[in-house]
Amino acid sequence: MKRFFVFLGVVLAAIGSAASAQEVDSMVPMQKSSWGDAKTEEVIDYVPEISLDTRAGYNQYFTDGSGRFGGDGLYLDINGYISPHFSYSLNHRLASTYYEDNSGFNGTNWMTLTYETDDFAFTVGKDALLVGSFEYDAYDLDTYYDMNSMFYNMLDCWQWGVSASWYPADGQSVIFQFANSPFAWEDDYFAYNAAWRGEWDFYESYWTVNMWQFEPNRYVKALNLGNRFYIGGLTLDLEYMTRSADMKTLFKDDFTFLAAPSYEFGDSFRVFAKFGWERVAEELPYELAYEDYVGSDYLFYGAGVEFFPLKEDKDVRMHAAWSSNNFGDNYLNVGVTWKFDLTGAARYLFGKLGK
Numbered sequence: 463m464k465r466f467f468v469f470l471g472v473v474l475a476a477i478g479s480a481a482s483a484q485e486v487d488s489m490v491p492m493q494k495s496s497w498g499d500a501k502t503e504e505v506i507d508y509v510p511e512i513s514l515d516t517r518a519g520y521n522q523y524f525t526d527g528s529g530r531f532g533g534d535g536l537y538l539d540i541n542g543y544i545s546p547h548f549s550y551s552l553n554h555r556l557a558s559t560y561y562e563d564n565s566g567f568n569g570t571n572w573m574t575l576t577y578e579t580d581d582f583a584f585t586v587g588k589d590a591l592l593v594g595s596f597e598y599d600a601y602d603l604d605t606y607y608d609m610n611s612m613f614y615n616m617l618d619c620w621q622w623g624v625s626a627s628w629y630p631a632d633g634q635s636v637i638f639q640f641a642n643s644p645f646a647w648e649d650d651y652f653a654y655n656a657a658w659r660g661e662w663d664f665y666e667s668y669w670t671v672n673m674w675q676f677e678p679n680r681y682v683k684a685l686n687l688g689n690r691f692y693i694g695g696l697t698l699d700l701e702y703m704t705r706s707a708d709m710k711t712l713f714k715d716d717f718t719f720l721a722a723p724s725y726e727f728g729d730s731f732r733v734f735a736k737f738g739w740e741r742v743a744e745e746l747p748y749e750l751a752y753e754d755y756v757g758s759d760y761l762f763y764g765a766g767v768e769f770f771p772l773k774e775d776k777d778v779r780m781h782a783a784w785s786s787n788n789f790g791d792n793y794l795n796v797g798v799t800w801k802f803d804l805t806g807a808a809r810y811l812f813g814k815l816g817k
Contacts, residue, residue, distance in 0.1 A: 507543075508543055509542070510541060511539075511540070511541045511542060511805050512540050512804040513538075513539045513801050513802060513803050514537070514802040516533060516534075516537070516603070516800055516802075517534040517798070517799040518798060519531070519795055519798060520797065521793065521795050522793065522796075523791075523792070523793055524792040524793070525792050532559060533557070534558070534602070534603060535555055535603065536555070536556045536557040537553060537555055537556065537571075537603065538552070538554045539552070540552040548575065548577055549576050549578065550574065550576070552570070553571040554570045555570075567588065571588075571602070571620050572587070572589045572620065573587045573588045574586065574589050580629070581629055582628050582629065583626070584625070584626050585625045585626075585627070586624050587622070588620060588623075589620070589623065589639075589641070590620060591619045591621055591653060591655060592625070592637060592657040593684075593686050593703075594669045594688040595614075595703060595718075596690055596699050597610060597611065597699070597722065598613070598614050598617075598619065598688075599668065603799055604799075606795065608793045610762070611720060611740050611762065612742060612760060613703065613718050613740065619644065621641040621643075622641060622642050623640055625637055625641075633661035634659070634661075637655075637656070637657040639653070640652065644674055645676040646675065646676060651675045652675055653672065654672070655670055655671075656670065656671050656672075658670075663692070664691065664693070665690065666689075667690075668686075668688035668689075668690075670684075671684070671685055672684040672685075672686065672705075682706070683707070683709060684703065684705035684706075685703070686702075687701065687702045695725050696723065696725050697726075698724075701720050701722075704717040715741065715743035717740070719738065719740070720738035720739070721736070721737050729770065729776075730769060730771070730773075733766070733768075734765065735765040735766075736764055736765075737763045739761055740759075740760040741760065742757070742758075743757065760788065761788040762786075763787070764784050764785030766782055768780070768781045777800065777801040777802075778800055779799040779800075781798070781799070782794070782796045783795045
């Protein structure tokens with residue numbers, strides 16, 4: 463714990479020093495020549511955005527009547543620019559309830575360096591596998607584990623690799639990813655993923671096709687169709703995912719379907735629900751469900767509310783979420799999620815000291 467506070471102090475001092483040193487020139491305009499005249503397009507702040515994210519609360523297990531206070535984790539999140547085209551992103555678990563090993567890079571969710579232009583991007587490092595699901599794509603602290611699919615809870619998405627993105631039109635991206643396989647720790651086992659993401663005013667798509675190697679020359683094939691609809695304050699996710707080691711059983715033995723509606727009342731209040739139907743085949747060379755659920759239809763569902771008490775931002779979120787399934791599990795979680803903006807705190811602190 464002493465090391466953590468030393469680290470926190472160093473981070474605050476570094477941010478404050480950078481912010482003070484770059485008070486004039488950290489906001490650098492990106493320029494393009496237009497008939498010999500410089501044309502300002504956007505402004506980039508080279509001071510990194512750094513935060514500590516955490517969630518804690520109380521879990522009540524109605525099945526056996528037990529309950530306990532606890533935290534879900536403490537995450538360090540860093541995002542910034544090196545140049546107008548190079549950016550970096552890091553998310554590291556300083557502590558976590560749901561991950562057994564947080565040592566070394568095992569505790570790093572993602573650590574990426576990206577080169578991006580108007581038409582394409584190239585990313586290297588540790589990143590999430592491209593899986594066409596908004597449930598699966600959600601940040602750890604923005605999802606409620608007991609309300610999620612077995613696929614979400616079991617597949618290790620954080621893998622080292624590279625990806626290339628192409629932007630054929632506004633709001634459209636086609637992405638190819640080559641990474642380590644989530645089903646093997648040995649060398650020469652890889653994952654091949656291709657994604658299409660699209661954004662419109664009323665609809666957002668996230669579709670992928672995947673091949674994940676689990677034996678020499680053998681792959682899990684997957685199709686993942688994530689769809690998100692916007693109707694006023696209503697958001698509706700409809701997703702279908704299927705996977706199989708044998709193409710003959712694709713769409714039959716191993717799949718996930720879920721529907722997740724939510725409604726926002728202004729900027730301060732949100733209600734949400736989820737219903738899912740999942741089947742995990744018995745004869746699989748990989749593990750994507752707890753043993754009790756294998757070979758059965760798994761139905762999971764739940765509902766909850768979120769409240770954002772701050773008017774200026776959403777750095778504090780209070781929640782109550784109930785979840786259950788057809789195997790008799792029944793949970794209630796009440797808690798708070800907090801984002802400690804280290805960059806903002808350092809700017810404020812050193813701004814006060816400089817007066």
